[in-house]
Structures are given as structure tokens and as C-alpha cells.
Amino acid sequence: MSDVPERPFSHTAIRVLLVEALVIALLWLSGRHFG
Amino acid sequence: MHLLDWLVVGAYLVWVVSDGIRRTRGTDKVEGYFLAHRSLPWWAVGLSVMATQLSAITLVGTTGQGYRDGMRFVQFYFGLPIAMLILSVTVVPFFYRAKVYTAYEYLEKRFDAKTRTLTSALFLLSRGLQCGVIIAAPAVILSIVLGWNLTLTVLAIGLPTVLYTMVGGVQAVTWTDVKQMAVIVAGIGAAVVMLVAGLPENVGVTHALHVAGTVGLMQSVDFSFNLEDTYTFWSGMIGGLFLMLSYFGCDQSQVQRYLTAKSVEAGRQSLLMSAYAKIPLQALILLTGVFVFVYYLFVTPPMLFNPVHEEAVRSGPLEDRYAALEREFEAAVAARREAAYALAATQRMNDEDAIALARHRFGVAEGRVRVIRRHAAELVREATGDRGYNDVNYVFPTFVTTQLPVGLVGLIIAAIFAAAMSSIAAELNSLSTATLIDFYRRYVKPVASERHYLAVSWTATAIWGLLACVIAVFAANLGSLIEVVNRFGSFFYGSLLGVFVLAIGTKRATGTGAFVGLIAGMSAVAWVAFSYPQISFLWHNVVGVVVVTVVGMAVSLVTPARPTPEVVRRAGL
Numbered sequence: 001m002s003d004v005p006e007r008p009f010s011h012t013a014i015r016v017l018l019v020e021a022l023v024i025a026l027l028w029l030s031g032r033h034f035g
Numbered sequence: 036m037h038l039l040d041w042l043v044v045g046a047y048l049v050w051v052v053s054d055g056i057r058r059t060r061g062t063d064k065v066e067g068y069f070l071a072h073r074s075l076p077w078w079a080v081g082l083s084v085m086a087t088q089l090s091a092i093t094l095v096g097t098t099g100q101g102y103r104d105g106m107r108f109v110q111f112y113f114g115l116p117i118a119m120l121i122l123s124v125t126v127v128p129f130f131y132r133a134k135v136y137t138a139y140e141y142l143e144k145r146f147d148a149k150t151r152t153l154t155s156a157l158f159l160l161s162r163g164l165q166c167g168v169i170i171a172a173p174a175v176i177l178s179i180v181l182g183w184n185l186t187l188t189v190l191a192i193g194l195p196t197v198l199y200t201m202v203g204g205v206q207a208v209t210w211t212d213v214k215q216m217a218v219i220v221a222g223i224g225a226a227v228v229m230l231v232a233g234l235p236e237n238v239g240v241t242h243a244l245h246v247a248g249t250v251g252l253m254q255s256v257d258f259s260f261n262l263e264d265t266y267t268f269w270s271g272m273i274g275g276l277f278l279m280l281s282y283f284g285c286d287q288s289q290v291q292r293y294l295t296a297k298s299v300e301a302g303r304q305s306l307l308m309s310a311y312a313k314i315p316l317q318a319l320i321l322l323t324g325v326f327v328f329v330y331y332l333f334v335t336p337p338m339l340f341n342p343v344h345e346e347a348v349r350s351g352p353l354e355d356r357y358a359a360l361e362r363e364f365e366a367a368v369a370a371r372r373e374a375a376y377a378l379a380a381t382q383r384m385n386d387e388d389a390i391a392l393a394r395h396r397f398g399v400a401e402g403r404v405r406v407i408r409r410h411a412a413e414l415v416r417e418a419t420g421d422r423g424y425n426d427v428n429y430v431f432p433t434f435v436t437t438q439l440p441v442g443l444v445g446l447i448i449a450a451i452f453a454a455a456m457s458s459i460a461a462e463l464n465s466l467s468t469a470t471l472i473d474f475y476r477r478y479v480k481p482v483a484s485e486r487h488y489l490a491v492s493w494t495a496t497a498i499w500g501l502l503a504c505v506i507a508v509f510a511a512n513l514g515s516l517i518e519v520v521n522r523f524g525s526f527f528y529g530s531l532l533g534v535f536v537l538a539i540g541t542k543r544a545t546g547t548g549a550f551v552g553l554i555a556g557m558s559a560v561a562w563v564a565f566s567y568p569q570i571s572f573l574w575h576n577v578v579g580v581v582v583v584t585v586v587g588m589a590v591s592l593v594t595p596a597r598p599t600p601e602v603v604r605r606a607g608l
Contacts, residue, residue, distance in 0.1 A: 016116050016119070016307060016310045020113075020116040023318075027109060027255035027256055028256040031106070031254040033248075034241075034244045035249075
């Protein structure tokens, strides 16, 4: 038995990509704001 | 170093080593010793994956890069989350279902013994040497900044790691990695808190970031496409993607981490932890370097951060020129300090013209300081003959040892030890695994008792560990050797990924195709690296993958032997 619940991997993939896009956007915006 | 700091570092070492050598449950079997009977929870494996990747040189080098170049290095990791997603649906289930100990063992199931042996031998050679470099790099820095004996520093980092890795196997590596990650994060967090607390009264955090941003240190994302620049969005997204695929998918020191997970899903989750956390963590480490830059705007920094090289210039024939530069440096730093105060003050007002003028003045003052530092570095190169000299790796340790209070110095030195030891332990464990599984059990003694194999595994860990310490002492005195070792790794990584693309991506590829493709890929990368040295090494991985895949498929198509149904079944295709 796994210690983490099974979920469709496509959902996980979308979530990872969205979080990455958000982090990169924040980094880019902080460069624009403070630069 | 103060007695209390020694006690903190000593307590850390005792804690980690004693915890590591207690982790012997189930290690009386080879599967328990190397794979923890595939029973570890995803979060522990995930932290171990992160701790293995974060070496001491990442910790001190990245903060130094934050100080000098700002946040742009974070782009190096932009390909990592996508790499983790790809690996989660490719190698993780393939390796797990094939029940292998090493990534290279899978290649024999899929191709043949020669491909397995070549890839495993390249891994042993490359990682064996790199293990020495991973010990050498922080040992050199700590010995210079703290005035410690170099050989003793190498042994202080290397021997405890060898001890617990040898006794506890992969469980010791994983559970000490968890603790070491906690020490690393605590160390970075403490440094950030002290840096923010150390800002002058009338300079807030946002003012400080605006001041750093004035000279470009807050620029994290560069969308320009330039093959010669390692740190752009595209280099990180494409070159970095292939590098991360190679590192996490084909390098035994990482593959072994997720092979210990209790299920395929747990293995995936452990990789996805890095997908979420790696970029923010690297951004935090770089931001620490940016805060060190801001801190030294208001407190006079040393002109150069490497005291040994500085002393070599001071006591040599260039002494007068260096002293004159130092006087110029002090005046330039004072002017920069005034400009920084003025800029922070204008930001509290809402006068755009005043802010623009203050930004311009600060930029000019910072430019002057940088020019003087560059001249000082040139004097060091002239005096010492070290043409590659730069002091970026000494910035953070110098800040820690000269500016932080007693106790915290010990915590951050312990964090640097933790970063080094977590990477070394994973490497020693994987070197021992590849030695036993891919060579000893494959060629020397295919049938023997568990007890015998464990004795060989202990011996292999000890020998690789001692060899790494010896290499570290030599590497410390040969700067160019470190570069050679790192370059060798980059020749090998992309090409190895190409072999796995052939193995998992297509049923038609043959062992001979993969073997010839691997040699062609490594040759192509070596040719590109020597003929076009201006091309960033991140792109070498792309070259390696493409050449291995194309040549490997071409040779496979003209090779009569197709993979049999038995091979396809064994490899889980």
C-alpha cells in the first residue's frame, strides 16, 4: 500500500506546471518591481 | 572560532553520526543495505533527493553568486520541475518494476552486458573523482576562512560520512539526509534573519531590495536566447531540462534515492517534492547572497574575500600597488554607502526625479567599487599565478565568520558540513552499490552469501570514501583538476540520457546501437566542448542526447538482432 493517495497524474502535472509558472512569474515581477 | 561554535559543530557531528550508525534495521540483507527493502516514505526520500543535490559548494557558491550577480542563477533550475514530471512517468515505474538495484542493471535487462558495464564504469570513474571534489571544495574554503589545517578539514568532513554510510547503508544515508536538510534550512533561515536584522534603522527590507535592484541584482529572468550564456530562461528551460533528466534519471546517486521508496507512487512523490521546492529554495539561497551585498553596503567589506591570497599580495612585490588600491577601495565604499543611504531616503519620498538621480549616483558608486575589486583580483592573479582566481565562494563564509554572533557561526558551519556530508554519503552509497551489483556480483562472484556481499559492500564504501579523501587533498591543491573532473561529468551526462531514451523510448533499439551511440555521443560532446568552448556546458547535454539517439537508432536499424520478446518483457516495455 502506498502512503500517498493515488490521483490522476495529469492533475499532478498540471499543478506542478502551474506552480512553476507562478514562481517564475513572481521572480520576473520582483525583478521588474525592484529593478 | 569560539568554543560555543566548536560545541555546536561537534554536537551536529555526534548527532548525525550516531543517528546514522543506529540505522541498521534490515541491513543484514543486500536489499536492505542498498534499497531499505523498498520501504521508505516519500517525504524522507524526497528530502534525501534534495539534500543529495544540495552540496556545500552549492550553498556557499550560490550565496556568493547572489552577492556578485544577483538572482539570475535561479534560471539554471527552470527545467527541473518538467524533468521531474517526465521522470515520474518514465524511469521511475520502469526501474521500480524491473526490480533493479542500479540504473545500469536495467540496461543489461534491456540491451546487453557491455552497455551496462560501460555506463556503470563511466559512473564509477566520474562520480568517484567528483566525490573527492565535493569534499575538497568546502574543505579548502573552510580551511582558508577559519585557518584550519586542510587535511584535517578533509578528514573531518569525509571520515564521519564514511563511517555512518558504511555501517547503516542507504537507511543511514536517507535519515541523516532528512536531519541534514533541517540543519541546512535552519542555517540559511538564521542567516537571512540576521541579515535583515542587521539593516540600518532607517533602511527597510523593501528599500534594501530596491537598492540591490538598482544594480540589477534582483533580475531573475532573462528571456534572451544566447548559447554562450548559461543563465537565461531558455538555457535553464532546455539545457537545464536535459541536465536534470540526466542527473535524476541516470545518475545512480539520485536513482538509488527513489528506488528505496515504498511504491512507484511514493517514488514519484519524492521527485515531485523537488519539483515544487527546488526553485524557491535556490531563490532563497540567492536572496541570502543579495542581502549579504546589501549588508556590506553599510558595513565596510574586505576588498577581497580570500585572506590567503590577499596575504600573498600584501607580502610580495605588489604590496605598494595593493595598498594604494585599498585606499581607493575604502573611499569608494564610503561613497557607495552615502549613495545607498541617499537612495533609501529618496525611496521614502515620492519624488520620481530624486529617485532616478539617487539610483544613477548609486550605480556609479557601485561601478567604482567593482572596478577596484577587479583590479585587486588581477593583482592576486599576477602575484599567485592563479589565472582562474575569483573570491565568490569565500563571500558567505567570510560574512558568517566575521559578522555573525557566537553560536550562529557554529550553526552555519554545521549547515555547510551537512550540505557536504549529505551529498558525499549518497555518492559513496551509490558507488558501493554499482561496484557490488554491476561488477563484483556480475563478474567476480555471482553466487555468494548475503554476509559475503555485505562485507564486500562495507569494504567498497570504505575504499571509495578513503579514495575520495585522498583525491580531495590533491584536488585542493590543483584548481584545474576540479575543472577537468566537472567537464568529464558533462561529457558523460547527456550521452547517458540518450542511452536511456533508446532503452525506454523505443522497442527497436538494440544493445549494439546503444553502445555505439553512447561512444558517438560522448565524442560529439567532447568535440563541441573543445571546438566551441564559448557554448555553455548546459547545451552539451542536448548535444549528447540527440547524437546518441540518432546514431543509436541508425545503428540499431542496420543491426540484424532485434530485441526478443523476452528482452521486451524483462525491460517492462
